[in-house]
Amino acid sequence: MITTAHRHTLTTPTDRTIRVERILDAPRDRVWRAFTDTALLAQWWGRGNKVVIERSEVERGGHWRYVEHSPDGGVHGFEGRYREVTPQDRIVRTFEWDGMPGYTILETAEFTDLGDGRTRVVSTSLFFTTEERDGMLHSGMEGGMAESYAALDKLLAEMR
Protein backbone atom coordinates (compact mmCIF):
# COMPACT_ATOMS: atom_id res chain seq x y z
CA MET A 1 0.00 0.00 0.00
CA ILE A 2 1.36 3.41 -1.01
CA THR A 3 -0.54 6.66 -0.68
CA THR A 4 0.87 10.05 -1.57
CA ALA A 5 -1.30 12.96 -0.62
CA HIS A 6 -0.98 16.33 1.04
CA ARG A 7 2.82 16.12 0.62
CA HIS A 8 3.31 13.00 2.71
CA THR A 9 3.96 9.43 1.61
CA LEU A 10 2.39 6.57 3.57
CA THR A 11 3.65 3.02 3.10
CA THR A 12 3.35 -0.31 4.93
CA PRO A 13 6.88 -1.79 4.85
CA THR A 14 5.92 -4.82 6.97
CA ASP A 15 2.61 -6.33 8.04
CA ARG A 16 2.85 -4.61 11.43
CA THR A 17 4.11 -1.16 10.45
CA ILE A 18 2.97 2.11 8.97
CA ARG A 19 5.65 4.46 7.64
CA VAL A 20 4.94 8.10 6.88
CA GLU A 21 7.50 10.33 5.22
CA ARG A 22 7.13 14.07 4.97
CA ILE A 23 9.43 16.87 3.82
CA LEU A 24 9.11 19.99 5.93
CA ASP A 25 10.16 23.41 4.66
CA ALA A 26 12.19 24.37 7.73
CA PRO A 27 15.63 23.58 9.17
CA ARG A 28 15.98 20.67 11.55
CA ASP A 29 16.41 22.67 14.76
CA ARG A 30 13.12 24.46 14.14
CA VAL A 31 11.33 21.20 13.39
CA TRP A 32 12.78 19.62 16.54
CA ARG A 33 11.44 22.51 18.64
CA ALA A 34 7.99 22.19 17.07
CA PHE A 35 7.95 18.49 18.06
CA THR A 36 9.29 18.86 21.60
CA ASP A 37 8.42 22.34 22.96
CA THR A 38 4.99 21.93 24.53
CA ALA A 39 3.83 25.47 23.69
CA LEU A 40 4.62 24.84 20.03
CA LEU A 41 3.38 21.26 19.96
CA ALA A 42 -0.02 22.32 21.28
CA GLN A 43 -0.40 24.60 18.25
CA TRP A 44 -0.29 21.88 15.59
CA TRP A 45 -0.74 18.41 17.10
CA GLY A 46 -4.52 18.75 17.45
CA ARG A 47 -5.19 19.78 13.84
CA GLY A 48 -6.65 23.11 14.97
CA ASN A 49 -8.41 21.61 18.01
CA LYS A 50 -7.42 22.65 21.50
CA VAL A 51 -4.76 20.37 22.95
CA VAL A 52 -3.93 20.30 26.65
CA ILE A 53 -0.43 18.95 27.26
CA GLU A 54 -0.87 17.28 30.64
CA ARG A 55 2.56 15.70 30.70
CA SER A 56 5.61 16.06 28.45
CA GLU A 57 8.82 14.64 29.86
CA VAL A 58 10.87 14.46 26.67
CA GLU A 59 13.64 12.17 27.88
CA ARG A 60 14.26 8.44 28.15
CA GLY A 61 11.73 6.99 30.60
CA GLY A 62 9.62 10.15 30.61
CA HIS A 63 5.86 10.04 30.22
CA TRP A 64 3.72 12.12 27.90
CA ARG A 65 -0.03 12.75 27.81
CA TYR A 66 -1.94 15.06 25.48
CA VAL A 67 -5.69 15.67 25.60
CA GLU A 68 -7.44 16.92 22.49
CA HIS A 69 -10.74 18.80 22.81
CA SER A 70 -12.83 18.80 19.65
CA PRO A 71 -15.47 21.46 18.87
CA ASP A 72 -18.31 18.94 19.42
CA GLY A 73 -17.23 18.49 23.04
CA GLY A 74 -15.26 15.31 22.41
CA VAL A 75 -12.28 14.72 24.67
CA HIS A 76 -9.55 12.39 23.44
CA GLY A 77 -6.58 11.51 25.59
CA PHE A 78 -3.33 10.08 24.21
CA GLU A 79 -0.32 8.98 26.21
CA GLY A 80 2.82 6.94 26.35
CA ARG A 81 6.43 6.84 27.43
CA TYR A 82 9.76 7.70 25.85
CA ARG A 83 12.09 4.83 24.98
CA GLU A 84 14.72 7.06 23.36
CA VAL A 85 15.23 10.78 22.81
CA THR A 86 18.26 11.76 20.71
CA PRO A 87 18.05 15.54 20.19
CA GLN A 88 17.36 16.66 16.61
CA ASP A 89 17.77 13.09 15.41
CA ARG A 90 15.37 10.52 16.79
CA ILE A 91 12.45 10.01 19.17
CA VAL A 92 11.14 6.54 20.04
CA ARG A 93 8.08 6.41 22.26
CA THR A 94 4.95 4.44 22.92
CA PHE A 95 1.54 5.79 21.96
CA GLU A 96 -1.94 4.79 22.94
CA TRP A 97 -5.38 6.36 22.72
CA ASP A 98 -7.66 6.27 25.78
CA GLY A 99 -10.43 4.85 23.57
CA MET A 100 -8.38 1.69 23.00
CA PRO A 101 -6.34 1.34 26.18
CA GLY A 102 -3.50 -1.14 26.05
CA TYR A 103 -3.39 -1.10 22.25
CA THR A 104 0.10 0.30 22.45
CA ILE A 105 1.99 1.44 19.36
CA LEU A 106 5.75 1.99 19.21
CA GLU A 107 6.40 5.23 17.31
CA THR A 108 9.81 6.13 15.89
CA ALA A 109 10.30 9.64 14.48
CA GLU A 110 13.52 10.35 12.59
CA PHE A 111 14.61 13.82 11.53
CA THR A 112 17.05 14.30 8.63
CA ASP A 113 18.62 17.62 7.68
CA LEU A 114 18.34 17.79 3.86
CA GLY A 115 21.06 20.49 3.69
CA ASP A 116 18.87 22.96 1.81
CA GLY A 117 16.90 24.36 4.73
CA ARG A 118 14.42 21.51 4.63
CA THR A 119 13.97 18.54 6.94
CA ARG A 120 12.71 15.04 6.26
CA VAL A 121 10.60 13.49 9.01
CA VAL A 122 10.00 9.74 8.86
CA SER A 123 7.51 8.36 11.35
CA THR A 124 7.28 4.59 11.71
CA SER A 125 4.58 2.99 13.83
CA LEU A 126 4.99 -0.61 14.97
CA PHE A 127 1.88 -2.46 16.20
CA PHE A 128 1.60 -5.64 18.28
CA THR A 129 -0.45 -7.31 15.52
CA THR A 130 -1.41 -6.85 11.87
CA GLU A 131 -5.07 -6.52 12.90
CA GLU A 132 -4.19 -3.56 15.12
CA ARG A 133 -2.18 -1.99 12.31
CA ASP A 134 -5.07 -2.43 9.87
CA GLY A 135 -7.50 -0.98 12.41
CA MET A 136 -5.39 2.18 12.50
CA LEU A 137 -5.18 2.34 8.70
CA HIS A 138 -8.97 2.20 8.48
CA SER A 139 -9.55 4.70 11.28
CA GLY A 140 -9.20 7.81 9.18
CA MET A 141 -5.75 8.42 10.67
CA GLU A 142 -4.35 9.58 7.35
CA GLY A 143 -6.77 12.48 7.03
CA GLY A 144 -6.16 13.54 10.61
CA MET A 145 -2.44 13.30 10.11
CA ALA A 146 -2.59 15.43 6.97
CA GLU A 147 -4.48 18.09 8.95
CA SER A 148 -1.85 18.00 11.69
CA TYR A 149 0.97 18.32 9.17
CA ALA A 150 -0.81 21.23 7.48
CA ALA A 151 -1.02 22.97 10.87
CA LEU A 152 2.66 22.15 11.42
CA ASP A 153 3.63 23.67 8.04
CA LYS A 154 1.81 26.86 9.02
CA LEU A 155 3.50 26.99 12.43
CA LEU A 156 6.97 26.36 10.96
CA ALA A 157 6.43 29.24 8.52
CA GLU A 158 5.44 31.54 11.40
CA MET A 159 8.55 30.50 13.37
CA ARG A 160 10.91 31.94 10.75
Place this chain on the structure above:
Amino acid sequence: MITTAHRHTLTTPTDRTIRVERILDAPRDRVWRAFTDTALLAQWWGRGNKVVIERSEVERGGHWRYVEHSPDGGVHGFEGRYREVTPQDRIVRTFEWDGMPGYTILETAEFTDLGDGRTRVVSTSLFFTTEERDGMLHSGMEGGMAESYAALDKLLAEMR
Protein backbone atom coordinates in the same frame (compact mmCIF):
# COMPACT_ATOMS: atom_id res chain seq x y z
CA MET B 1 11.81 -24.19 23.83
CA ILE B 2 10.05 -25.94 26.68
CA THR B 3 11.06 -25.71 30.32
CA THR B 4 9.20 -27.40 33.13
CA ALA B 5 10.36 -26.48 36.60
CA HIS B 6 8.91 -25.49 39.91
CA ARG B 7 5.50 -26.69 38.71
CA HIS B 8 5.22 -24.28 35.79
CA THR B 9 5.66 -24.91 32.08
CA LEU B 10 7.27 -22.24 29.91
CA THR B 11 6.97 -22.41 26.12
CA THR B 12 7.53 -20.07 23.19
CA PRO B 13 4.54 -20.69 20.88
CA THR B 14 5.56 -17.96 18.40
CA ASP B 15 8.75 -15.96 17.86
CA ARG B 16 7.32 -13.03 19.80
CA THR B 17 5.61 -14.76 22.71
CA ILE B 18 6.36 -16.47 26.00
CA ARG B 19 3.65 -18.70 27.47
CA VAL B 20 3.72 -19.85 31.08
CA GLU B 21 1.23 -22.34 32.41
CA ARG B 22 0.84 -23.10 36.10
CA ILE B 23 -1.67 -25.15 38.10
CA LEU B 24 -2.57 -23.51 41.42
CA ASP B 25 -3.98 -25.51 44.32
CA ALA B 26 -6.85 -23.11 45.04
CA PRO B 27 -10.28 -22.37 43.57
CA ARG B 28 -10.58 -19.70 40.92
CA ASP B 29 -12.23 -17.01 43.07
CA ARG B 30 -9.36 -17.19 45.54
CA VAL B 31 -6.78 -17.00 42.75
CA TRP B 32 -8.58 -14.04 41.21
CA ARG B 33 -8.45 -12.18 44.52
CA ALA B 34 -4.74 -12.89 44.92
CA PHE B 35 -4.14 -11.35 41.47
CA THR B 36 -6.38 -8.28 41.85
CA ASP B 37 -6.64 -7.32 45.54
CA THR B 38 -3.70 -5.00 46.16
CA ALA B 39 -3.18 -6.11 49.78
CA LEU B 40 -2.87 -9.72 48.60
CA LEU B 41 -0.91 -8.94 45.45
CA ALA B 42 1.74 -7.10 47.46
CA GLN B 43 2.37 -10.30 49.43
CA TRP B 44 3.52 -12.45 46.51
CA TRP B 45 4.31 -10.35 43.44
CA GLY B 46 7.72 -9.25 44.74
CA ARG B 47 9.02 -12.76 45.56
CA GLY B 48 9.41 -11.84 49.21
CA ASN B 49 10.63 -8.32 48.50
CA LYS B 50 8.62 -5.32 49.61
CA VAL B 51 6.22 -4.15 46.89
CA VAL B 52 4.54 -0.76 47.00
CA ILE B 53 1.38 -0.73 44.90
CA GLU B 54 1.32 2.88 43.73
CA ARG B 55 -1.59 2.45 41.36
CA SER B 56 -3.97 -0.44 40.75
CA GLU B 57 -7.05 0.45 38.72
CA VAL B 58 -8.16 -3.04 37.72
CA GLU B 59 -10.58 -2.11 34.95
CA ARG B 60 -10.41 -1.42 31.23
CA GLY B 61 -8.31 1.72 30.71
CA GLY B 62 -7.02 1.71 34.28
CA HIS B 63 -3.34 2.16 35.06
CA TRP B 64 -1.20 0.05 37.35
CA ARG B 65 2.22 0.69 38.87
CA TYR B 66 4.10 -1.51 41.34
CA VAL B 67 7.48 -0.67 42.88
CA GLU B 68 9.63 -3.48 44.20
CA HIS B 69 12.26 -2.75 46.85
CA SER B 70 15.01 -5.34 47.07
CA PRO B 71 17.12 -5.93 50.20
CA ASP B 72 20.21 -4.39 48.54
CA GLY B 73 18.37 -1.08 48.19
CA GLY B 74 17.39 -1.60 44.58
CA VAL B 75 14.13 0.03 43.49
CA HIS B 76 12.36 -1.40 40.45
CA GLY B 77 9.22 0.16 39.07
CA PHE B 78 6.81 -1.65 36.76
CA GLU B 79 3.71 -0.22 35.16
CA GLY B 80 1.15 -0.44 32.42
CA ARG B 81 -2.51 -0.16 31.55
CA TYR B 82 -5.44 -2.55 31.39
CA ARG B 83 -6.80 -3.45 27.97
CA GLU B 84 -9.37 -5.91 29.29
CA VAL B 85 -10.53 -7.13 32.70
CA THR B 86 -13.09 -9.97 32.70
CA PRO B 87 -13.56 -11.01 36.34
CA GLN B 88 -12.26 -14.48 37.21
CA ASP B 89 -11.58 -15.17 33.56
CA ARG B 90 -9.10 -12.91 31.82
CA ILE B 91 -6.83 -9.90 32.28
CA VAL B 92 -5.05 -8.25 29.36
CA ARG B 93 -2.69 -5.44 30.21
CA THR B 94 0.54 -3.81 29.16
CA PHE B 95 3.70 -4.21 31.20
CA GLU B 96 6.95 -2.35 31.20
CA TRP B 97 9.92 -2.07 33.55
CA ASP B 98 11.34 1.39 34.32
CA GLY B 99 14.79 0.07 33.42
CA MET B 100 13.71 -0.43 29.80
CA PRO B 101 11.06 2.26 29.28
CA GLY B 102 8.94 1.90 26.18
CA TYR B 103 9.78 -1.79 25.81
CA THR B 104 6.13 -2.58 26.30
CA ILE B 105 4.86 -6.14 26.63
CA LEU B 106 1.22 -7.18 26.22
CA GLU B 107 0.37 -9.66 29.00
CA THR B 108 -2.68 -11.90 28.88
CA ALA B 109 -3.56 -13.91 31.98
CA GLU B 110 -6.28 -16.55 31.69
CA PHE B 111 -7.80 -18.34 34.65
CA THR B 112 -9.50 -21.74 34.22
CA ASP B 113 -11.46 -23.52 36.94
CA LEU B 114 -10.30 -27.16 36.80
CA GLY B 115 -13.39 -28.33 38.70
CA ASP B 116 -11.40 -30.05 41.43
CA GLY B 117 -10.57 -27.05 43.57
CA ARG B 118 -7.57 -26.17 41.41
CA THR B 119 -7.08 -23.36 38.90
CA ARG B 120 -4.97 -23.21 35.78
CA VAL B 121 -3.32 -19.86 35.07
CA VAL B 122 -1.90 -19.28 31.61
CA SER B 123 0.13 -16.13 31.13
CA THR B 124 1.07 -15.15 27.60
CA SER B 125 3.44 -12.26 26.94
CA LEU B 126 3.56 -10.69 23.49
CA PHE B 127 6.60 -8.55 22.59
CA PHE B 128 7.02 -6.00 19.79
CA THR B 129 10.00 -7.95 18.42
CA THR B 130 11.71 -11.33 18.73
CA GLU B 131 14.83 -9.59 20.06
CA GLU B 132 12.82 -8.09 22.92
CA ARG B 133 11.27 -11.49 23.66
CA ASP B 134 14.71 -13.15 23.70
CA GLY B 135 16.06 -10.40 25.96
CA MET B 136 13.36 -11.26 28.48
CA LEU B 137 14.08 -15.01 28.21
CA HIS B 138 17.73 -14.38 28.99
CA SER B 139 17.06 -11.92 31.83
CA GLY B 140 16.56 -14.52 34.52
CA MET B 141 12.81 -13.93 34.43
CA GLU B 142 12.06 -17.61 34.85
CA GLY B 143 13.80 -17.85 38.21
CA GLY B 144 12.11 -14.69 39.44
CA MET B 145 8.76 -15.96 38.24
CA ALA B 146 9.25 -19.28 40.01
CA GLU B 147 9.95 -17.37 43.22
CA SER B 148 6.80 -15.29 42.78
CA TYR B 149 4.68 -18.39 42.14
CA ALA B 150 6.15 -20.08 45.22
CA ALA B 151 5.14 -17.03 47.28
CA LEU B 152 1.70 -17.17 45.64
CA ASP B 153 1.29 -20.86 46.53
CA LYS B 154 2.09 -20.02 50.13
CA LEU B 155 -0.40 -17.14 50.21
CA LEU B 156 -3.17 -19.20 48.60
CA ALA B 157 -2.69 -21.88 51.23
CA GLU B 158 -2.96 -19.24 53.98
CA MET B 159 -6.18 -17.87 52.43
CA ARG B 160 -8.04 -21.14 52.99
